[in-house]
């Protein structure tokens with residue numbers, strides 16, 4: 121899909137990978153809703169885009185609330201009459217599976233997986249209604265393809281996103297709606313900096329380096345523009361650059 125003159129909704133658009141993607145989409149002539157639970161972050165993104173001549177609306181949205189997701193997508197139609205691209209990217213980490221309180225791990229599943237399913241569901245219904253097709257990109261992680269002993273629930277949430285996305289590849293032929301996922305490796309964003317700079321250096325050494333949010337945004341742009349790979353899972357790594365996870369052939 122050509123990006124110029126399209127309309128996009130980006131969740132988690134107030135920071136990190138989401139912000140870098142909002143800015144890149146706006147540079148390429150898309151109009152974007154930066155949706156984030158952190159409205160101040162989304163407003164900062166909109167401001168940064170505006171300084172470069174981009175058109176971005178900041179909107180508060182908790183992706184775990186169906187009405188917030190639906191509201192963000194309705195906002196695209198209200199302002200610009202269309203919705204072409206949905207990037208389901210909001211996500212969290214930071215689990216302690218064996219702690220007393222199960223709340224934190226459950227929240228990871230709610231935000232990283234349940235909300236991605238809900239947002240995809242709403243986006244498909246809206247795009248079907250508009251009848252012009254569209255592109256939905258879901259943020260998974262290399263942790264969705266590999267075990268993560270330190271973060272098993274995060275890994276499970278992202279593996280869920282991977283197989284959910286693969287399972288919807290058929291929508292491209294049926295409705296002209298392409299669903300893809302992106303699996304970045306370790307990326308330098310506030311999400312990973314929360315564990316401290318020393319830990320970031322340690323992990324970066326372990327996994328062979330650290331990506332910048334702009335590297336991941338470039339992958340998202342490629343996925344939006346490349347019409348040929350419905351349901352495909354793009355990997356983004358420091359060593360390997362951008363490539364695709366092997367497709368699973370069941371028979």
Ligand SMILES: NC(=O)c1ccc[n+]([C@@H]2O[C@H](COP(=O)([O-])OP(=O)(O)OC[C@H]3O[C@@H](n4cnc5c(N)ncnc54)[C@H](O)[C@@H]3O)[C@@H](O)[C@H]2O)c1
Nearest residue numbers: 132135136137157158182183210211261306307309310311
């Ligand atoms: N940073 C990495 O190493 C890395 C690697 C692979 C995948 N990812 C994934 O990339 C995505 C973006 O993460 P990031 O690294 O840019 O982190 P980040 O913390 O910089 O950005 C995440 C954004 O999501 C928002 N958010 C959190 N909960 C929300 C909710 N309930 N509703 C709406 N917005 C919410 C936050 O406010 C924040 O602005 C996540 O899905 C993450 O799992 C990150």
